[in-house]
Amino acid sequence: MSSLPRTYLTPEQYLEIERKAEYKSEYFRGEMFAMAGASLAHNRVVRSTIAAIVPQLRGRSCEILPSDMRIYVPATGLYTYPDMTIVCGAPRVQDSRSDTLLNPTVIIEVLSPSTEAYDRGRKFNHYRSIDSLQDYLLLSSERVSADLFTRQADGHWAITSAEGLESSVELRSAGVVLSLADAYEGIDFAAAVTP
DSSP: OOOOOOOOHHHHHHHHHHHHSOOOOETTTEEEEEOOHHHHHHHHHHHHHHHHHHHEEEEEEEEEEETSSSEEEEETTTTEEEEEEESSSSBEEEEETEEEEEESSSEEEETTTTHHHHHHHHHHHTTTTTTTOOOOEEEEESEEEEEEEETTTOEEEEEEEETTOEEEEEEEGGGGEEEHHTTTOOOOOOOOOOO
C-alpha cells in the first residue's frame, strides 16, 4: 500500500492561507492543524475571565486579548491561538498585518479533555521559550480549578494550584488577581452532567 507524500508549508504559505481562512489553524513544522470548537462551559470560562480581568487593567499598560490573537513562538516555530493573552507594554507584532503577537506577558488556556495533555505538556514547552512570558494560567472547563505557572528569577517555573470558588490566583506580571468565583461565574458543573 502506498501513501501520498506529505506537502509541507513554509511559515509564509501558512500565514497566507490562514489570513484568508474561515476557521483557525495552528502551524508547526510545515503542517497546519485545524482547531476544534469548544464546549459551552469552556466558552463561559473564557467570557467570565476576560470580564473579570478587563476592569483590573483599565488605565494601565497591559491589555487582554481574546483567542483571535495569534501567537508566534520564534524558538520553535509554533503559530497558535491561546484562549486569552495579556500583553504588557507595547505589543510587538510579526509584520504590518498586526495579527501575530510576539511578546505575550501572560497566556491563559482553558483546558478541555481533548487538549489538556497538550496544553500542560508540549504546548507549555513551546510557550516557556518565549522570553516575555511570565505567567501561564490553566483553567479547567470541568471543575473549579486553576494551575498557575510563574517564571522565577532563575528561569525555572513555579506552580500554584487553586480550587474552589473561594480561591484566587495572582498574575503578578500583569498586576491582576483572578477570583475563581469570577472566572466560573454562572457555571453549574453539577447541572451539566448528563445521566
